[in-house]
Every structure is written in structure tokens, then in C-alpha cells.
Amino acid sequence: MMGPRQETQAELFYEFSLEEHVPHNHLLRSIDRFVDLSSIRSHLADFYSHTGRPSVDPELLIRMLLVGYCFGIRSERRLCEEVHLNLAYRWFCRLDLTDRVPDHSTFSKNRHGRFRESELLRHVFETTVARCIAEGLVSGQRMAIDASLIEAEATKQYSASQEEWDAAQIDAKTAPRAVREYLETLDEAAFGAASPVKPKFISYSDPASQWTAAHKAPAFFAYSDNYLVDTDHSVIVDVEATRSIRQAEVGSTKTMLTRVKDKFDLVPDWMIADTAYGS
Numbered sequence: 001m002m003g004p005r006q007e008t009q010a011e012l013f014y015e016f017s018l019e020e021h022v023p024h025n026h027l028l029r030s031i032d033r034f035v036d037l038s039s040i041r042s043h044l045a046d047f048y049s050h051t052g053r054p055s056v057d058p059e060l061l062i063r064m065l066l067v068g069y070c071f072g073i074r075s076e077r078r079l080c081e082e083v084h085l086n087l088a089y090r091w092f093c094r095l096d097l098t099d100r101v102p103d104h105s106t107f108s109k110n111r112h113g114r115f116r117e118s119e120l121l122r123h124v125f126e127t128t129v130a131r132c133i134a135e136g137l138v139s140g141q142r143m144a145i146d147a148s149l150i151e152a153e154a155t156k157q158y159s160a161s162q163e164e165w166d167a168a169q170i171d172a173k174t175a176p177r178a179v180r181e182y183l184e185t186l187d188e189a190a191f192g193a194a195s196p197v198k199p200k201f202i203s204y205s206d207p208a209s210q211w212t213a214a215h216k217a218p219a220f221f222a223y224s225d226n227y228l229v230d231t232d233h234s235v236i237v238d239v240e241a242t243r244s245i246r247q248a249e250v251g252s253t254k255t256m257l258t259r260v261k262d263k264f265d266l267v268p269d270w271m272i273a274d275t276a277y278g279s
Contacts, residue, residue, distance in 0.1 A: 018091040028092040047114040063093045077104040137233045140266030145273045147224040147249045152209035154221035159201045182207035194248035210244040226252040
């Protein structure tokens with residue numbers, strides 16, 4: 001027998017539990033058991049004013065970024081939409097059904113402000129590494145080093161050759177933020193000072209990125225994400241971003257080895273790397 005047409009009627013009161021609607025085998029439940037963000041507020045305390053309206057909870061922003069990373073949501077505008085609609089995402093972010101999701105612009109403001117000034121993302125990363133060490137997942141005896149190309153949000157159409165760039169005589173005081181940051185990093189070993197070789201093209205929107213090609217593919221603007229990995233359980237113990245030139249990538253190895261020694265007292269007995277890193 002054909003069932004009757006179902007028409008929903010608004011109820012005056014609802015009894016609803018997010019906890020009951022998130023499957024026990026959901027990926028975010030597995031992650032939530034090990035995520036400890038309790039130190040974020042104390043780490044950021046000096047970067048907030050003691051007056052004015054309360055800010056968006058920084059732990060909420062980090063949890064939302066974790067959701068975006070785990071489920072491949074690269075657009076922060078779309079991330080806000082997905083967290084608004086998805087019950088599991090709301091549960092992981094500690095948001096009730098009636099709680100508002102932050103505006104996407106909040107992420108960029110904090111990324112270029114408090115998060116950068118306080119190195120919050122590195123603090124979260126190193127807290128996670130410390131947890132892995134405490135759980136016996138890192139021995140520090142055998143490590144590997146390599147780099148991955150990360151494509152920049154830049155195109156050749158909006159770029160200039162080195163000659164055109166020099167002829168423009170960029171004024172650091174009036175230049176856009178991306179250009180000012182590029183000029184400030186020219187003396188850093190990971191960027192401008194890594195090699196005397198001048199880049200073939202420089203992007204106006206992201207001049208610190210490197211025009212490069214890999215595996216005989218078409219060239220594009222990119223960065224190198226350099227990883228130092230403990231091979232016992234494939235745990236990344238440090239990371240360093242550089243321009244995509246071999247000198248900067250090799251130099252990042254010393255930077256990361258020094259940092260893990262100072263931070264975690266890890267000194268590997270063996271290092272695994274390709275021949276470009278030397279012997």
C-alpha cells in the first residue's frame with residue numbers, strides 16, 4: 001500500500017544530541033582522542049587585548065583548520081559552509097546546533113596577525129610531536145629528509161622577468177604586502193640568500209615563490225616543504241618551508257636537525273636522503 005505523504009511540522013521543543021549522531025568509527029572521533037589544544041590560550045595570551053569584545057576562540061579556528069586538512073577542504077569559505085552543515089564537523093569543533101560558525105575572513109586576519117606573530121601553528125605542531133615521543137612513536141635514531149613541491153597561488157601571466165622587476169625599482173614603503181615580505185626575506189638562507197642565481201620569473205602576487213619544474217613537467221610557481229621524518233613510525237618531527245631551489249632545501253636540513261636537538265634532544269644515528277643532499 002502506498003504510504004501517506006509526509007509533511008514536516010515545526011516542533012516547539014527539540015531534544016537533540018550531536019554526540020549520538022556522530023558514528024563511533026568516524027575519523028574525527030579517532031583524531032579527537034589525541035588532540036590536545038589546552039595550551040593554546042596561554043600561548044596566545046599576550047597577543048590579545050584586555051579590553052574590547054571577546055574574540056573568536058582560537059581553539060575553534062585550529063579545530064576547523066584540522067577538519068579542512070583531514071577532508072581536503074582548501075577553501076576557507078567552503079570550510080565555514082561545511083562546518084555549518086556537517087554534524088560531525090560541528091561536534092569536533094565543539095559547536096552546538098545554534099552556535100555561529102566564524103566568518104572565513106577571520107582565518108586570514110589571524111594567520112597574518114596573531115598566529116604568525118606567536119608562531120601558534122608551530123606550537124601546535126611541536127606539542128603533537130612531543131605527544132608522539134611520549135607515546136613511544138619516535139626514537140630519534142633513524143631519520144629521513146626530503147622535500148615536496150607546494151604549488152603557489154601565482155600565475156606566469158602576472159609575473160615579470162628579473163630585468164623587468166629590477167627596472168620597476170620597487171618602493172618597499174608603498175609596495176603590496178606580498179612584495180614587502182619578499183624584500184624582507186631576501187637575506188634569509190631559506191629564500192633570497194640561498195643562491196646567487198636570480199630567478200627566471202618573479203610573481204607580483206607571491207614574489208617569494210620560485211619558478212620551477214619537476215619531473216619534466218611544465219614549470220610553475222612553488223615552494224618546497226621540507227620534512228624531517230623519524231622512520232620508526234613515519235612521524236614527521238620537523239618541517240621547514242623554503243624556496244624550491246636545491247641550496248635552500250639542503251640548508252633546511254641543518255636548520256631542522258638543530259631545532260629537534262634543541263627542542264626534543266633528538267640526534268639521529270642515521271640519515272636517509274637522496275644524493276642531492278650530499279654525503
